[in-house]
Amino acid sequence: MKEALVFEIFKDVLKIKEAVDPSTLVYNKFQGWDSIVHMALVAALESKFDIMFEADEIINMSSFAEAVKIVEKHTT
Amino acid sequence: MTALDLKNRVALVTGSSRGIGLAIAKRLAECGAHIVLNGRYQETLDKAAELFTEYGVECLPVAADVGDFSQVEDMIRKVFNRFKRLDIMVNNAGVLHDDLIGMIRKEDVAATIQTNLIGVLHGTQAAARLMMRKRSGSIINTSSIMGRRGNAGELVYSASKSGVIGATLSAAKELAPMGIRVNAIAPGFIDTDMTRGLNPDLHRKRVESIGMGRIGKVEDVADVVLFLASDLSRYVTGQIIGVDGGMLV
Numbered sequence: 396m397k398e399a400l401v402f403e404i405f406k407d408v409l410k411i412k413e414a415v416d417p418s419t420l421v422y423n424k425f426q427g428w429d430s431i432v433h434m435a436l437v438a439a440l441e442s443k444f445d446i447m448f449e450a451d452e453i454i455n456m457s458s459f460a461e462a463v464k465i466v467e468k469h470t471t
Numbered sequence: 472m473t474a475l476d477l478k479n480r481v482a483l484v485t486g487s488s489r490g491i492g493l494a495i496a497k498r499l500a501e502c503g504a505h506i507v508l509n510g511r512y513q514e515t516l517d518k519a520a521e522l523f524t525e526y527g528v529e530c531l532p533v534a535a536d537v538g539d540f541s542q543v544e545d546m547i548r549k550v551f552n553r554f555k556r557l558d559i560m561v562n563n564a565g566v567l568h569d570d571l572i573g574m575i576r577k578e579d580v581a582a583t584i585q586t587n588l589i590g591v592l593h594g595t596q597a598a599a600r601l602m603m604r605k606r607s608g609s610i611i612n613t614s615s616i617m618g619r620r621g622n623a624g625e626l627v628y629s630a631s632k633s634g635v636i637g638a639t640l641s642a643a644k645e646l647a648p649m650g651i652r653v654n655a656i657a658p659g660f661i662d663t664d665m666t667r668g669l670n671p672d673l674h675r676k677r678v679e680s681i682g683m684g685r686i687g688k689v690e691d692v693a694d695v696v697l698f699l700a701s702d703l704s705r706y707v708t709g710q711i712i713g714v715d716g717g718m719l720v
Contacts, residue, residue, distance in 0.1 A: 431648070438603035447551050450544060450596075 397444075397470065398463050404439045405459055408432060420459035436462070444470055474702040478503035481554045482700065483546075485509045485537050485594055486564030488519045490663045491613070494689035495561055495696045500526040502697060504559060507550055508532040529554075537564045537590030547597040556605060559700045560598035562591040562635075563613045567665060569628045580627050587631035588638070595642050595653070602651045610646075611699045612639050612655040614711060619657055620720040632657075636711055643709030652708040654699045659715025661687040682717025691716075 405411065405420055409427050422428050428436075437453050440446075440462065446469040448456075456462050482499045486492040488510035496506050505528045508516050516532035523530035533549050535542040550557050566586045568579035591612050602608030617625050618632025636655060643653040660666060660677045666686070669677070678686050695714050698704050 434600075434603060435649075438600070441600075442604045445555075447548055447600075450540070453600075 397466055400443065401440065401463050401466055402459070404443055405436065405462070408436045408439050417459045422457045440466060446470060475502050475697065477559070477701060480504045480558035481507065481550065481556050482559035482561065483507040483509065483550060483557060483598065484561040484563055485590065487561075488512070488515045490665070491658065491661060491689045491692050492561070492563040493519060493522075494693040495563060497522070497526075498690070498693035498697050499559065499700060500528050500530070502701070503528060504700075505529040505554060506531070507546075507554075509535055509537070509546060509564065511536055536586075537562075537594055538585035540593050543590075543593040543597050547601060551601060557598055557601040558605075558608055560594060560602075560608070560610045561613070561696060561700075562594040562610065564590050565613060565631075567625075567628050569625050571624055572626055575627060583627045583631050584634075587628070588634040591635050591638055595638065599642070599646055599649075599651060602646075603649050606650040608651045609700050609704070610642065610651065610653040611696050612653070614639070614655045614657045616657050616659045616713065616715050616718055616720055619711065619713070622720050639711065640709055647708055652699075652704070654704070654708060655711045656692060656695050656699070657711055657713045657715065658692050659687055659713070659718035661689060661692060661714075663689065677718075680719050681715070682719070685716065687714065687716055 402417060419425060437448055444466055452465045456465060477499060482504040484492050484496045487496045487508045496508060500506050500523055506523055508519055510516050511534060513534040516534055520530045520532040531553050533546045535546040537543055564586055566583055568583050595610055598610055612635050614635040615632040617629040618636055621629045639653055639655040646653055692714050695712055
């Protein structure tokens with residue numbers, strides 16, 4: 396459930412219109428996921444789940460899978 | 472509602488247990504902002520917080536050393552837990568340990584840079600993260616006339632305050648697309664406990680160097696911060712505003 400919500404946020408922030416394999420969502424590799432968009436992703440995730448990431452988590456959120464793990468950690 | 476109305480906004484002012492920081496916090500509270508006070512000592516902050524009951528706003532006193540990133544992060548987390556937002560960040564905390572070149576202790580260099588410059592970098596990063604959520608906010612950094620003009624006997628202080636200007640200009644460019652404005656004030660000679668401690672001769676000479684012929688009041692500084700915090704300055708970012716009465720250095 397949370398993974399699906401995180402995926403929706405990624406699709407929205409990265410402006411993904413077509414079907415995409417979540418495993419390809421990798422920082423600085425997936426088109427559009429640069430450092431500026433990274434901070435927008437963090438802000439969107441924090442707002443959606445009403446959480447606040449640690450600074451290290453922001454730096455280490457290098458993929459969709461990592462993002463899901465961080466959200467899980469803060470919401471369970 | 473006027474452009475100076477800050478009702479329901481949240482403002483964090485570092486170094487606000489006394490002096491310029493406290494005057495800034497009071498001015499923002501007068502306009503309706505909820506206030507987060509910051510300083511190194513909880514007891515002093517708790518006492519200062521009592522002054523805010525008359526404004527009818529919430530006041531959260533948080534002790535933290537702005538030069539320590541983990542303490543700044545904890546402070547911002549407390550702001551998030553209490554208010555869920557941050558609209559105004561005033562990076563004001565500062566220290567002055569200086570001497571003539573050749574006689575400056577390395578501990579004083581480190582302490583000055585740590586609070587005056589690194590504190591601003593930590594505060595800007597932490598504040599921007601909360602502001603990004605709403606894609607709005609105002610960050611106001613306290614530089615100094617010494618950071619723009621330099622002065623004999625203030626090598627380290629001037630360097631730290633020049634660094635604040637560089638940080639302000641860069642942050643303004645990076646955060647503008649997210650609706651976050653970043654500006655700095657550069658106070659001149661302001662009447663505080665620190666300047667009252669100067670020897671009378673130096674104090675007189677400093678006042679004589681001010682075009683307007685009087686020392687600045689903390690309220691003079693607070694009013695400029697209010698402008699930068701409010702919607703009156705909604706299209707102003709990346710600016711360094713002198714608050715010095717035409718002082719010559």
